Amino acid sequence: MSKHTSIRNLIYFLFLTLIASCDDGDIIITSFEFDDVDLQLCTGSKENEFVFFKINESINEAISYNFISDTYSETTVTPTPITINLDNTTNSLIYRQFSATITADYYCSNIPPADILVNEELVGASGIAEIFNEIIQEDDNDGVPAEDEDINGNGNLEDDDTDGDGIPNYKDQDDDNDNILTSVELPNNIPDNDDPRDSDGDQIPDYLDDDDDNDDKLTRNEDSDANGNPLDDFLDENNRITPLYLDPDADNAEVIVAPSKNNTVQTTFRTTVTVNQLMFDGDNANFEDNSFSFGFRDITVSITTEL
Numbered sequence: 001m002s003k004h005t006s007i008r009n010l011i012y013f014l015f016l017t018l019i020a021s022c023d024d025g026d027i028i029i030t031s032f033e034f035d036d037v038d039l040q041l042c043t044g045s046k047e048n049e050f051v052f053f054k055i056n057e058s059i060n061e062a063i064s065y066n067f068i069s070d071t072y073s074e075t076t077v078t079p080t081p082i083t084i085n086l087d088n089t090t091n092s093l094i095y096r097q098f099s100a101t102i103t104a105d106y107y108c109s110n111i112p113p114a115d116i117l118v119n120e121e122l123v124g125a126s127g128i129a130e131i132f133n134e135i136i137q138e139d140d141n142d143g144v145p146a147e148d149e150d151i152n153g154n155g156n157l158e159d160d161d162t163d164g165d166g167i168p169n170y171k172d173q174d175d176d177n178d179n180i181l182t183s184v185e186l187p188n189n190i191p192d193n194d195d196p197r198d199s200d201g202d203q204i205p206d207y208l209d210d211d212d213d214n215d216d217k218l219t220r221n222e223d224s225d226a227n228g229n230p231l232d233d234f235l236d237e238n239n240r241i242t243p244l245y246l247d248p249d250a251d252n253a254e255v256i257v258a259p260s261k262n263n264t265v266q267t268t269f270r271t272t273v274t275v276n277q278l279m280f281d282g283d284n285a286n287f288e289d290n291s292f293s294f295g296f297r298d299i300t301v302s303i304t305t306e307l
């Protein structure tokens, strides 16, 4: 075969391919390639509308699922999954191929970029979307890793509550209810030594000790100005050296102060989105991925509760 013949054949082949794809007017997809990209979320233009989407930048493709729900929020646990039937209006799964790389703005901005064209589009004809939101992690960020707040060592973090305030230690910013945060009581200021500080040497680390100088006066009551902070109370305000709660020889009177009521927990929510029994029309009626998983999306927020 001459060089010219083979080039001509190639051109002919390309021409045929072009005809086939133009004539068809529809694309044939057997599966989607979005496993390795992050699930993203935007609020839609309609009230209570959410748009979950994944963008595969390397192939200029994206898949989205938009729905309307007055019960879904990223920070609300769904006791049972929310299920919604696709209806192609307010609840749609849409796959698109673009002329260029898109960004999240394509879904999140009210005005989509004008210079990006949709080359191909597939809309799910029917299917059942399942949206599930759960808490996967809670931590008080107090400097003690959650697993180390398993005081009784039984592997269950929920039943360790040193100070009896109803909050398990791994979610309690002040584990001994002495009004000094664990994050403040923990450091021992000794380089290369991870042992928590124990000021009075009673083998109870300060962050779990409600009487840090062992003078039989509760730390939270060694708060002369009763402002809820024992760190700013000294025997001699001019020569501030050791706070009263760490000074066993100070003759300060006890002031009855209640434990602080506010507690802040870093909470990670995970939303998982799946569209089951997914069907397309026409040339894609034999689509194989009829249970399409969008994967999950995590969001971490600070939640402050009042005891």
Ligand SMILES: [Ca+2]
Binding pocket: 140, 142, 144, 149, 169, 170, 171, 172, 173, 174, 175, 182
């Ligand atoms: Ca804690």
Ligand SMILES: [Ca+2]
Binding pocket: 176, 178, 180, 185, 205, 206, 207, 208, 209, 210, 211, 212, 219
């Ligand atoms: Ca303490």
Ligand SMILES: [Ca+2]
Binding pocket: 211, 212, 213, 214, 215, 216, 217, 218, 219, 222, 245
């Ligand atoms: Ca004390």
Ligand SMILES: [Ca+2]
Binding pocket: 223, 224, 225, 226, 227, 228, 229, 230, 231, 232, 233
């Ligand atoms: Ca004080």
